[in-house]
Amino acid sequence: MSRDFDAIIVGSGPGGSTAADVLTSAGWSVCIFERGKNFLVNLEKPSELLYEFSNDEIKYWSRHFLGPDPWLEPRTFRMTPDDGDRLSIGEVNNLPATVGGGGTHADGKVPRFREDDFRVLSDLGPMEGTSLADWPLGYDEMEPFYAEAERLIGVAGEAGANPFAAPRKDPYPMPPGAPMYCAVVTSAAAERLGYHPYPGPTACNSVPYDDRPACNNCGFCGYFGCPIHAKGDPVASLRRALMSGKAELRPESMVSRILMENGRATGVEWIDAAGERHVERAGHVVLAAGATETPRLLLLSGLEHPEIGRNLMYHFQTLTFGQLPMRLHAHKGRSVTHLHDDFILINDEAQRAAKEAGLPWLKGGLVEHGGAAHPMLESKFYPWGPEHKDMMRESPMRDHMVGFTMQGEDMPQATNRIDLDPSIRDIHGLPVARITYKPHRHEIAASAHYGPKLEGILHEAGAVWARTATSPNVGAVIRQGSFTSSPIPASRHVVGTARMGTDPATSVCDAWGRLHQVPNVVVCDSSPFPTGAGYGPTLTLAALAIRNARAITT
Amino acid sequence: MARFFDEQQYAIVQAACARLIPTDQDPGATEGGVVDFIDGFLGAFATDPPLIWAGGPFSGRFGGDPRFASFHRLNARDELAWRTRIEGSQGIPERERLGPVVGLQERYRTGIATLGDDFAEVPDEEQDRRLKANEEFLELIHEHACEGMYGAPEYGGNRDLVGWNYIGFAGDVQPRGYTDEEVSQP
Ligand SMILES: Cc1cc2nc3c(=O)[nH]c(=O)nc-3n(C[C@H](O)[C@H](O)[C@H](O)COP(=O)(O)OP(=O)(O)OC[C@H]3O[C@@H](n4cnc5c(N)ncnc54)[C@H](O)[C@@H]3O)c2cc1C
Ligand code: SF4
Numbered sequence: 001m002s003r004d005f006d007a008i009i010v011g012s013g014p015g016g017s018t019a020a021d022v023l024t025s026a027g028w029s030v031c032i033f034e035r036g037k038n039f040l041v042n043l044e045k046p047s048e049l050l051y052e053f054s055n056d057e058i059k060y061w062s063r064h065f066l067g068p069d070p071w072l073e074p075r076t077f078r079m080t081p082d083d084g085d086r087l088s089i090g091e092v093n094n095l096p097a098t099v100g101g102g103g104t105h106a107d108g109k110v111p112r113f114r115e116d117d118f119r120v121l122s123d124l125g126p127m128e129g130t131s132l133a134d135w136p137l138g139y140d141e142m143e144p145f146y147a148e149a150e151r152l153i154g155v156a157g158e159a160g161a162n163p164f165a166a167p168r169k170d171p172y173p174m175p176p177g178a179p180m181y182c183a184v185v186t187s188a189a190a191e192r193l194g195y196h197p198y199p200g201p202t203a204c205n206s207v208p209y210d211d212r213p214a215c216n217n218c219g220f221c222g223y224f225g226c227p228i229h230a231k232g233d234p235v236a237s238l239r240r241a242l243m244s245g246k247a248e249l250r251p252e253s254m255v256s257r258i259l260m261e262n263g264r265a266t267g268v269e270w271i272d273a274a275g276e277r278h279v280e281r282a283g284h285v286v287l288a289a290g291a292t293e294t295p296r297l298l299l300l301s302g303l304e305h306p307e308i309g310r311n312l313m314y315h316f317q318t319l320t321f322g323q324l325p326m327r328l329h330a331h332k333g334r335s336v337t338h339l340h341d342d343f344i345l346i347n348d349e350a351q352r353a354a355k356e357a358g359l360p361w362l363k364g365g366l367v368e369h370g371g372a373a374h375p376m377l378e379s380k381f382y383p384w385g386p387e388h389k390d391m392m393r394e395s396p397m398r399d400h401m402v403g404f405t406m407q408g409e410d411m412p413q414a415t416n417r418i419d420l421d422p423s424i425r426d427i428h429g430l431p432v433a434r435i436t437y438k439p440h441r442h443e444i445a446a447s448a449h450y451g452p453k454l455e456g457i458l459h460e461a462g463a464v465w466a467r468t469a470t471s472p473n474v475g476a477v478i479r480q481g482s483f484t485s486s487p488i489p490a491s492r493h494v495v496g497t498a499r500m501g502t503d504p505a506t507s508v509c510d511a512w513g514r515l516h517q518v519p520n521v522v523v524c525d526s527s528p529f530p531t532g533a534g535y536g537p538t539l540t541l542a543a544l545a546i547r548n549a550r551a552i553t554t
Numbered sequence: 555m556a557r558f559f560d561e562q563q564y565a566i567v568q569a570a571c572a573r574l575i576p577t578d579q580d581p582g583a584t585e586g587g588v589v590d591f592i593d594g595f596l597g598a599f600a601t602d603p604p605l606i607w608a609g610g611p612f613s614g615r616f617g618g619d620p621r622f623a624s625f626h627r628l629n630a631r632d633e634l635a636w637r638t639r640i641e642g643s644q645g646i647p648e649r650e651r652l653g654p655v656v657g658l659q660e661r662y663r664t665g666i667a668t669l670g671d672d673f674a675e676v677p678d679e680e681q682d683r684r685l686k687a688n689e690e691f692l693e694l695i696h697e698h699a700c701e702g703m704y705g706a707p708e709y710g711g712n713r714d715l716v717g718w719n720y721i722g723f724a725g726d727v728q729p730r731g732y733t734d735e736e737v738s739q740p
Contacts, residue, residue, distance in 0.1 A: 037629070054610030054622065055726030058705040065607050069635045071652065089652065178734035216731025227611035227728045252629065273629060326740060331723065332732040375723050379700040384574040384692075385682070389582070392721050425651065427631055481696075 003281040005031045005248075007552075008268050009288060010255045010297065013101020015525035016288030017234030018152060018542045019549040020241035023286075026553035030241070031248045031280060033270055036067045036097035038251035039225065040104065040235050047242040049235060053104070053225025057376040060224050066096035066105060072427040073097065075292070077488050079438040080415070089424055092435050092488055093314070095290055099251050100225075102290070102492060103233040103538070107222030107335035108203030109368060110155055110232070110539035112146045114166045114344070115139040117533040124346070124361050129440055130411040131311055133530040136502055136511035139166050145543035150201075153232035153542060154209045157201030164196065164341040177206035177215055180333035182371035182402045185324065187338045189461035190369075197369065200339040203232025203538075210236050215334055219373050222335040254428055258285055258301040258521060265521045271428050284520045284552055288545065291494040291527040295418045296433040298498065298508075303517060307508050309418035311499050312435070313532035314491040315365060316408035316443035317471040320454035321372075322463030327399045330371025338369040343406060343450045344534045350449065357445035364450045365407040365534025372398045381481040402461070404454045407493065408447055409534040411440040418497050437472075437489065444474055493526075495537050500528035513548035522548050557597025558659065559589075566666050567592060567695070569674040573681050574699045580720035583699055591702030591711030592695075596659050598640060603627045606636055608708045616730035622708040658694075665691030 006028035009016045016032060023030050039052035059065040067073070075092035078084070095102035116123050118135040126132055147170050157172035176199035179187075187197035204215040204226075215230035229235055241247040252273040259267045259279065267281035287294045295309035343364030354362035372378060378398040382391040394400070416438065420431040451468035458466040469478060473485035500523075501507030504516035507530075513523040524545035526537040533540075556564050571583035571592075583589070598604040607626040614620025628636065634648065642657025643649035666673075668688050673681060685692050702711030704718065706726065712718065718725045 051611040052609075052626075054608065054612070055728050056608055056610070056622070056706050058701055058709055059607050062701060063606060069632065071635045071638065072631055074652065178737040181738055181740060184738060216729070217734070217737045218726075218728050218731045220726070220728075273631070329736075333737040375718070375721055376701055376704040379704050380697060384696055384699075386576055386578065388575055389578055389580060389720075393580075395721065427634075427651070 003267070003283055005029045005280070005282040007284040007286055008033065008280060008282040009286040010268065011101060011288035011290060011293070011525065012099050012234065012238060012249065013095070013288060013290060013525070014103045014153070014234050014538050014542050015545045016101070016286065017103070017237040017241070018149070018545040019286045019288055019524040020247050021152065021237040022546050022549040023553060024241045024244040024246040026550070027246070028553060029246045031250065031282065033253045033255045033268070034099050034249065034251050035254040036099060036251065038099040038249070040099045040233070041239050041242065043242070043249055045243065045245065047239050049229050049239070051227065053227045055218055055220040055224065055227065057374050061377060066098040066225065068094055068097040070094070073432070074424060074426065075432055076421045076424050076434045078434070078436050079487055080436065085422055086424070086434060088488070093292065093492065093494060095492055095494070099249065100233045100235060100238070104225045104231070105223055106203070106492070106538065108232055108538070109200045109336055109339065109536055110150070110153065110203050111201050111339065111366065111535050112166055112168070113139070113533045113535055113540055114164065117531065117535070120531050127360055127411060127442060129413060130442070131414045132412060133499065133501060135530050136500055142543055143169065145547045146539065148546055149539055149542040152237055153203050153539070154205055154212070154236065155201050155203055155232065155539070156206040158199050161198035162196065162341055164345060172201060174206045174209055177202060177204060177334060177337065178217060180330060180337045180371065182328040182330045183336070183338035183369040185328070186369045186402050186404070186457060186461050190340055190457045193457060193460055195340050195342045195457070197338050197340040199337060200368070202334060202337070204334045205230045212236065217333045219331040219333060255297060256300060256428060256430055258297065260301070260518055263518060265518050275428070284522060286522050286524050286549065288524040290525055291497045292418055292433050292435070294523060294525055294527045295497040296420065299420050300430060305508055305517060307499060307506065309497050310414045310416070311412035311496040312416040312418055312437060312494070313410035313412055313496040314437070314489040315493045315532065315534070316410055316439050316447060317489070317491050318406040318408055318447040318451050318454065318468060319403060319471060320451060320458065320466060320468045321401055321403040322455070322458035322466035323396050323400045324402055324461060324463055325400070328371050328402060329399065331373040335373070336368045336370040340367045343367060343453070353445065353449040357441070359442055359445060362442060362446050362449060363409045363534060364446050365409050366536070367454065368405045368407070370403050370405065372401045372403065374398070381483060383481070402458065402463070404457070406447070406450055406454065407491070407534055407536065408443050410532050411442050412496055412531060413440055439472060439474065493532070493537050495526040495529040495532045498523055498527035499530045501530065512551050513544065522552055524548055556593045557600045558593050559596070562671065563666050564589060564593065565674040566669055567662070569681060570669065570685060570695055571699045571702070573678065573685060574696055575703050581716035583703055585713065586703045586711055586716045587713035588699050588702035588711045591705070591709050592698050594710035595698065596640060596662060599637065604636065605709060608706055612728055613706065613708065613726050615725065616727050618729045622706055661691065661694060665694065
């Protein structure tokens with residue numbers, strides 16, 4: 001069979017870019033397909049960086065600059081099949097569709113998982129209504145890949161600052177960047193209450209690194225692209241892959257189907273910017289379309305396995321906000337600089353709360369110490385009229401506001417899933433991903449347990465008021481200005497929709513991310529995660545991408 | 555000269571925005587040219603490239619090459635999406651893939667009509683009453699007024715940076731950024 005590339009990579013986010021770097025370093029030729037536009041790097045050698053990102057609230061908050069446009073490429077949402085075909089059409093938990101994927105948008109807190117995150121089922125035992133499973137690999141095996149991923153992405157952090165972190169052999173590639181004032185205030189308060197905040201490992205350069213400059217704290221970080229390439233978006237990996245002369249990157253090229261013969265992938269069918277369909281052949285197909293689009297593509301390709309798309313997990317976010325007397329200027333700095341892990345641990349108090357909720361155990365998640373940065377977003381929360389101006393000058397919801405986000409660990413549930421919407425099509429005419437998602441009562445109980453503790457920290461810091469909301473919203477609908485709370489999770493951490501395991505009957509991928517059914521298709525994003533941990537997935541998925549991509553070359 | 559509104563519509567939207575973000579000891583929507591932002595969005599396709607996505611990486615306000623004012627080109631699909639959103643689907647099959655779309659232009663035309671031809675001349679209390687009587691339009695224009703007042707001035711509003719200045723916000727600060735001391739100290 002003729003083939004044009006050793007591997008086709010679907011998606012140019014952190015997973016696909018890392019795989020491209022690893023494969024081209026091993027001498028493989030790769031073609032990277034990306035449905036979104038390219039604002040990141042010149043496609044021709046010497047592959048100079050492009051400078052298109054900017055500090056612009058309108059472009060990023062209101063006008064889908066990084067895509068996907070929710071009208072061209074919508075998703076649909078329902079909580080359960082009882083809701084009928086769908087509750088809504090449009091934006092559901094979108095990560096950017098652009099060269100660099102969600103890496104361009106993220107504010108890049110990239111901690112490693114802990115040892116016990118890989119064996120929740122055997123350590124803690126089962127929980128009713130969940131499909132908990134251990135990972136087919138452990139932290140010891142991941143450690144060198146974590147270290148390599150930290151070097152590739154460029155992570156700034158302080159080894160030893162988090163007493164609960166898993167052991168690491170090497171220091172971080174860079175020291176931590178400047179702590180934001182709001183986090184200085186809240187982490188001091190958290191320490192006084194006996195918690196253990198630390199400077200978060202962050203994918204932003206604190207010093208010049210890998211030919212890219214140090215971050216200058218512009219403050220338009222999470223949800224924006226970095227105008228100066230100081231962010232550990234995947235530009236460094238992509239550029240290295242392009243410079244090897246072994247990689248071709250095709251933006252605005254949507255893979256519509258994996259082509260298969262006799263249990264092997266032979267290539268992909270793809271659609272160009274003009275809507276024309278083409279075929280490209282390769283020896284391997286690497287899937288890195290993200291944990292929503294990867295299962296969609298498996299289903300579009302006609303693969304049938306009862307587990308495809310199931311066990312979809314986000315993070316159940318507990319959002320605790322409060323107003324402090326002083327101005328906090330959270331528009332200066334890289335969105336979030338401090339974290340604490342105390343609520344990930346299971347202690348006696350958490351066990352008591354679990355018992356009261358009728359659960360065997362209860363886990364929270366990573367807590368991010370942050371503030372509110374930008375006035376356009378803020379202004380929409382306030383009433384109109386004379387009050388608007390007073391509120392904007394006073395700024396209770398921005399310049400005086402601090403906030404915590406607890407990224408609560410979601411339980412895997414077979415009923416939470418991605419499938420193909422029965423009738424809604426994207427601009428290419430392809431059925432869109434439908435999300436069916438409802439949190440388990442574990443997450444709700446954990447949030448109810450930890451929310452008051454987060455409010456306690458804010459009161460300790462001197463807050464005049466503190467309030468807690470959750471995303472997804474599980475109580476009465478909250479409306480404030482143009483904001484309405486929603487059952488759609490706001491979390492951009494999406495995992496678990498093509499789980500890995502050793503048993504082909506109960507898992508989609510093997511322990512190396514290869515599809516049991518089609519072993520020359522390798523998944524290099526967060527879909528294979530059997531459980532979600534209470535940490536952002538990006539470093540772990542990049543580490544897995546290194547491991548899984550390298551395995552196919554040796 | 556307006557891109558989309560006629561003279562009367564312009565005056566009505568300007569008066570409505572002045573109620574939403576009034577002028578007091580500090581400039582309001584009127585001084586900020588918020589109506590021009592809305593007019594620029596509704597008439598985005600009157601120029602090429604359209605006023606949808608400002609350029610990057612820098613505005614020039616804190617150094618660097620001023621490029622915000624060079625708007626991005628849209629590819630054919632983006633143009634379809636934004637024309638559908640702004641102009642409505644108008645029975646054109648490719649714009650009705652997900653069903654008919656009432657465009658922003660139409661929503662403004664209707665909303666302005668319900669405020670009444672004399673809206674700009676009636677007393678403040680009457681203006682507020684009419685705005686409140688039309689909740690859907692009020693929500694839309696409020697959203698846009700906020701964007702026009704506090705978004706980048708290249709989109710037509712926030713004239714002379716009045717929206718940022720009165721709240722002490724520096725706006726886009728690249729390539730200067732902030733020093734570590736500015737980030738970490740009170
Ligand atoms: C504001 C924000 C903050 C975040 N903060 C953090 C954080 O602090 N910590 C953390 O760990 N994570 C964070 N994340 C999440 C992080 O961005 C994702 O975990 C990460 O991007 C996932 O990488 P990926 O490569 O698996 O998928 P993606 O980044 O989603 O990349 C997939 C790419 O594939 C493309 N694609 C999809 N389908 C196709 C197809 N059929 N054909 C061609 N191309 C296709 C998409 O367009 C996309 O570019 C954040 C995200 C956002 C948006
Ligand atoms: S805060 Fe730093 S890393 Fe983030 S966008 Fe600004 S310069 Fe880039």
